[in-house]
Amino acid sequence: MTARLLYQLDTDATPSVFDSVVAYDGGADHVIGHGSITAAMVGPLVEGAIYTRGPKEKQYTALFIGGSSLNGAEAVLQAVRAKFFGKFSVSVMLDANGCNTTAAAAVALIAKSVKLAGANALVLAGTGPVGARAAAMLALEGAHVTITGRNAEKTEAAAAAISKRFGVTVGAVAAPDAPSRHAAVRDAQIVVSAGAAGHQLADANAWQDSEALRCLADLNPEPPLGLGGISASDKGKDYAGKIAFGALGIGGLKLKLHRACIGRLFAAHDQVFDAEAILAVAKEMA
Numbered sequence: 001m002t003a004r005l006l007y008q009l010d011t012d013a014t015p016s017v018f019d020s021v022v023a024y025d026g027g028a029d030h031v032i033g034h035g036s037i038t039a040a041m042v043g044p045l046v047e048g049a050i051y052t053r054g055p056k057e058k059q060y061t062a063l064f065i066g067g068s069s070l071n072g073a074e075a076v077l078q079a080v081r082a083k084f085f086g087k088f089s090v091s092v093m094l095d096a097n098g099c100n101t102t103a104a105a106a107v108a109l110i111a112k113s114v115k116l117a118g119a120n121a122l123v124l125a126g127t128g129p130v131g132a133r134a135a136a137m138l139a140l141e142g143a144h145v146t147i148t149g150r151n152a153e154k155t156e157a158a159a160a161a162i163s164k165r166f167g168v169t170v171g172a173v174a175a176p177d178a179p180s181r182h183a184a185v186r187d188a189q190i191v192v193s194a195g196a197a198g199h200q201l202a203d204a205n206a207w208q209d210s211e212a213l214r215c216l217a218d219l220n221p222e223p224p225l226g227l228g229g230i231s232a233s234d235k236g237k238d239y240a241g242k243i244a245f246g247a248l249g250i251g252g253l254k255l256k257l258h259r260a261c262i263g264r265l266f267a268a269h270d271q272v273f274d275a276e277a278i279l280a281v282a283k284e285m286a
């Protein structure tokens with residue numbers, strides 16, 4: 001049987017251990033990690049992947065783009081795809097910092113609890129890889145999305161990048177401290193907290209009395225959690241009419257989804273698993 005080879009192209013110096021473990025668990029026979037990858041470096045790597053196996057075996061070579069820089073990963077994906085032509089391609093997945101699989105798991109679970117189309121959704125710290133993808137996916141599902149970040153310029157740039165990549169409109173609000181984040185939460189029907197691990201972005205007072213809020217999700221698994229008043233293991237827990245998802249409650253689907261996408265990479269030689277395709281799989285699985 002032809003070995004399933006997954007080449008990890010990671011923009012960080014050390015390829016992610018998390019991504020390599022999930023790659024094996026998802027069905028790869030060998031995972032080969034490359035670190036410090038930039039768009040300018042991918043030419044020979046892609047040539048090695050597309051020219052080595054015949055039409056029937058090419059599907060068993062695949063690429064995984066990771067690392068903590070979403071912009072860097074997107075540039076690598078673009079460079080990889082630019083090398084493909086005709087039948088000379090392999091399947092590729094982008095999941096920088098788990099951005100697509102984590103956001104897709106969260107959005108698929110939220111979508112089961114509340115209607116996304118037309119809802120006002122707020123993504124706290126939507127400037128990071130996971131928050132940016134959560135904002136994009138909520139917008140693709142028809143929500144009116146605003147992201148926050150501590151710095152106005154950075155937040156506006158992140159919102160503009162999401163809008164450009166996905167053809168959606170995403171608002172930006174600078175919220176450098178707890179009071180400004182609490183004010184932003186007030187009118188939202190859906191709140192996703194996507195801040196760095198171990199940082200609280202809003203306490204329970206920010207959302208418990210909100211009349212608008214229907215659903216909240218926190219992606220940060222490390223105490224203090226991003227949203228006070230919920231538990232990391234919440235998975236659709238009802239807090240007086242507000243449905244909550246914690247990071248561990250979302251993490252189970254995230255891991256299954258990540259593994260499933262790795263498995264699907266080897267089903268054909270020409271697939272791209274980025275936000276849209278990964279969200280579609282998440283919605284099947286949720």
Ligand SMILES: NC(=O)c1ccc[n+]([C@@H]2O[C@H](COP(=O)([O-])OP(=O)(O)OC[C@H]3O[C@@H](n4cnc5c(N)ncnc54)[C@H](OP(=O)(O)O)[C@@H]3O)[C@@H](O)[C@H]2O)c1
Nearest residue numbers: 097098125127128129130149150195196197219220247251
């Ligand atoms: N549940 C799961 O399965 C799962 C999987 C993967 C990741 N995660 C979690 O998802 C979250 C987001 O991941 P990520 O990779 O996108 O995170 P990240 O890049 O490390 O941080 C996201 C954003 O947090 C803000 N931030 C950083 N330090 C802060 C501080 N001291 N106070 C307030 N805000 C701060 C920054 O926004 P500004 O500078 O613009 O304010 C940053 O862009 C993390 O908590 C991560 O652990 C969960």
